[in-house]
């Protein structure tokens with residue numbers, strides 16, 4: 001079943017303030033898609049002028065694929081992605097026995113290898129088809145709720161000039177990542193814990209001849 005853009009008859013989007021979304025990472029883009037498909041007007045503001053070009057989160061789980069199916073766009077991801085049906089762990093010179101994903105009850109019993117940059121591009125494309133264009137180069141600065149608490153005025157500043165603007169929203173979504181300015185502004189806690197592990201991430205091509213023989 002795919003999402004419908006149908007609106008209740010008594011709703012009039014022209015008089016409603018939009019939901020303002022801060023940040024066009026996967027969370028902001030997906031929130032934008034879900035709301036748009038539900039007939040809720042959105043405006044998405046992203047401080048980066050250019051599309052992020054790193055692999056980062058590299059796999060889409062079966063449940064995420066089911067959600068993308070619901071919104072009618074899973075085929076676009078499968079077309080460019082690489083279905084991973086099993087994972088082989090190689091530790092200190094030994095292969096560790098590991099299970100595949102066959103036993104998961106889903107239409108998509110695999111993790112789809114698909115870089116976060118590709119995920120973001122495909123979500124951008126779908127939003128554009130629905131008439132939503134991410135406003136790049138705008139940085140969230142601050143916000144204030146109106147006296148009747150019905151709306152929120154969001155202050156945004158250009159990253160490449162002195163231009164500032166204010167947008168009135170019915171809601172603001174802080175989708176601005178791990179160091180979220182919105183979260184800090186509303187005084188919300190970052191729930192979780194820090195570890196001392198150091199992880200090095202790099203995007204590279206590996207010559208297959210260099211991998212262990214059974215790989």
Ligand SMILES: Cc1cc2nc3c(=O)[nH]c(=O)nc-3n(C[C@H](O)[C@H](O)[C@H](O)COP(=O)(O)OP(=O)(O)OC[C@H]3O[C@@H](n4cnc5c(N)ncnc54)[C@H](O)[C@@H]3O)c2cc1C
Pocket residue numbers: 022023024025026027028045046047048055056057058116138139140141175176177178180181201
């Ligand atoms: C180097 C690296 C490697 C990673 N590898 C993996 C991995 O292998 N697997 C995995 O599951 N996850 C990985 N992650 C984590 C994954 O990228 C995040 O979980 C994911 O990006 C979170 O999505 P998000 O939309 O919440 O935030 P983000 O992707 O961080 O998006 C937030 C967006 O908000 C924008 N923004 C921030 N502040 C403002 C502001 N004030 N105004 C306007 N816009 C703003 C940012 O520019 C950004 O585009 C990695 C992250 C990094 C940095």
